[in-house]
Amino acid sequence: AQSVSQHNHHVILSEAASLELGCNYSYGGTVNLFWYVQYPGQHLQLLLKYFSGDPLVKGIKGFEAEFIKSKFSFNLRKPSVQWSDTAEYFCAVITNAGNMLTFGGGTRLMVKP
Amino acid sequence: KAGVTQTPRYLIKTRGQQVTLSCSPISGHRSVSWYQQTPGQGLQFLFEYFSETQRNKGNFPGRFSGRQFSNSRSEMNVSTLELGDSALYLCASSLVGAENSPLHFGNGTRLTVT
Numbered sequence: 467a468q469s470v471s472q473h474n475h476h477v478i479l480s481e482a483a484s485l486e487l488g489c490n491y492s493y494g495g496t497v498n499l500f501w502y503v504q505y506p507g508q509h510l511q512l513l514l515k516y517f518s519g520d521p522l523v524k525g526i527k528g529f530e531a532e533f534i535k536s537k538f539s540f541n542l543r544k545p546s547v548q549w550s551d552t553a554e555y556f557c558a559v560i561t562n563a564g565n566m567l568t569f570g571g572g573t574r575l576m577v578k579p
Numbered sequence: 580k581a582g583v584t585q586t587p588r589y590l591i592k593t594r595g596q597q598v599t600l601s602c603s604p605i606s607g608h609r610s611v612s613w614y615q616q617t618p619g620q621g622l623q624f625l626f627e628y629f630s631e632t633q634r635n636k637g638n639f640p641g642r643f644s645g646r647q648f649s650n651s652r653s654e655m656n657v658s659t660l661e662l663g664d665s666a667l668y669l670c671a672s673s674l675v676g677a678e679n680s681p682l683h684f685g686n687g688t689r690l691t692v693t
Contacts, residue, residue, distance in 0.1 A: 497680060509582075510669065510684040517679075556622065560678050566611065566635045567677040569622040 468493040472570035489557030583685035604672030
């Protein structure tokens with residue numbers, strides 16, 4: 467079965483700092499990859515997704531992620547964070563072997579104004 | 580377009596009782612998935628339904644069950660509640676299934692078992 471690891475559980479940044487959140491998965495076949503975000507008091511929502519094609523995908527609010535197949539990674543990046551980016555971020559993977567979307571443990575990001 | 584609606588928002592039950600949670604997907608979405616979210620375990624997949632059929636089931640005991648109706652609405656049932664079942668239960672819908680279309684989540688039902 468596939469698994470997803472997010473190595474940073476808590477990240478604290480100042481506004482305008484650059485962000486990179488790590489995500490690694492374990493599965494040797496074809497995968498679809500997602501980043502979801504949960505703002506305080508709100509429901510989970512899709513930030514960006516990768517199905518195929520250009521491995522560098524752009525999402526909402528200036529976020530982007532790069533799929534590196536050789537490293538089994540799908541790291542999330544943002545050049546300059548804002549206080550409003552304070553949230554919990556979840557990486558998720560679904561494989562061509564099943565229909566089960568597997569989530570990582572999440573990373574809590576706090577951006578200090 | 581209305582989002583995914585889950586009812587009730589909060590529930591308090593005692594050990595041994597059973598509970599039914601409801602989920603109305605986005606109009607036109609045929610797939611409904613259920614997740615359990617806890618601080619210790621994160622988001623864990625419970626099951627997915629598509630066109631009234633369970634397509635996938637996570638690693639949960641048989642006390643957790645679900646069903647989907649012809650209008651795509653879904654219910655989740657937990658019998659013989661245990662303290663460890665206290666969690667936020669999230670429902671998510673997608674057009675044709677999580678493998679091809681992103682999930683849209685509801686706000687969840689917060690279940691507390693005392």
